[in-house]
Amino acid sequence: MKLIKINRDSIKKNPNAGRDTYYVPMPMQTTFETDVAPDDLPEWLQEFVTEWTLGPPFEAARTKGQIGVVDDRLLEYAQAIVKDGHTFGIESKRDVQTIYSITPEGKYLYEYENTKVKCSNCHKMIPVNDIEDDCDDGIIEICPKCGHFNTFEYEYEKIEDIMK
Numbered sequence: 713m714k715l716i717k718i719n720r721d722s723i724k725k726n727p728n729a730g731r732d733t734y735y736v737p738m739p740m741q742t743t744f745e746t747d748v749a750p751d752d753l754p755e756w757l758q759e760f761v762t763e764w765t766l767g768p769p770f771e772a773a774r775t776k777g778q779i780g781v782v783d784d785r786l787l788e789y790a791q792a793i794v795k796d797g798h799t800f801g802i803e804s805k806r807d808v809q810t811i812y813s814i815t816p817e818g819k820y821l822y823e824y825e826n827t828k829v830k831c832s833n834c835h836k837m838i839p840v841n842d843i844e845d846d847c848d849d850g851i852i853e854i855c856p857k858c859g860h861f862n863t864f865e866y867e868y869e870k871i872e873d874i875m876k
């Protein structure tokens with residue numbers, strides 16, 4: 713069995729070693745709140761309304777909505793409606809999603825040497841990086857020369873075996 717060696721020059725300490733938590737910024741979310749009843753909002757804004765209270769004569773109207781971005785149209789409308797004595801609040805915030813990884817990051821970063829391995833069907837020597845993978849039905853390897861499946865035998869050197 714051919715051993716694909718780790719390129720010794722490529723070994724670096726992983727600055728994120730042991731890390732198993734990632735923070736991914738989510739798209740900006742803008743919410744608005746106004747005392748204008750949904751039906752009185754311009755049509756383009758109505759589709760972003762997410763909740764509202766009944767409004768007069770029962771209680772003061774309160775309309776909340778969520779929109780992707782703050783654009784000029786929204787700002788202009790907000791300014792105009794505030795001038796008319798209404799309220800219109802806009803709040804933008806970006807949530808951060810926390811992702812937990814099952815396996816913490818390793819101590820080292822490294823690359824493997826692009827070792828040539830022999831195809832057992834066509835007997836050509838193929839650089840390991842040129843072997844094509846297909847994951848449709850479990851992972852199978854395809855020889856780029858003859859197209860046969862799983863004709864290579866090799867294993868990857870383990871970092872634990874060289875860095876002790």
Ligand SMILES: [Zn+2]
Binds near residue numbers: 831832858859860863
């Ligand atoms: Zn082959």
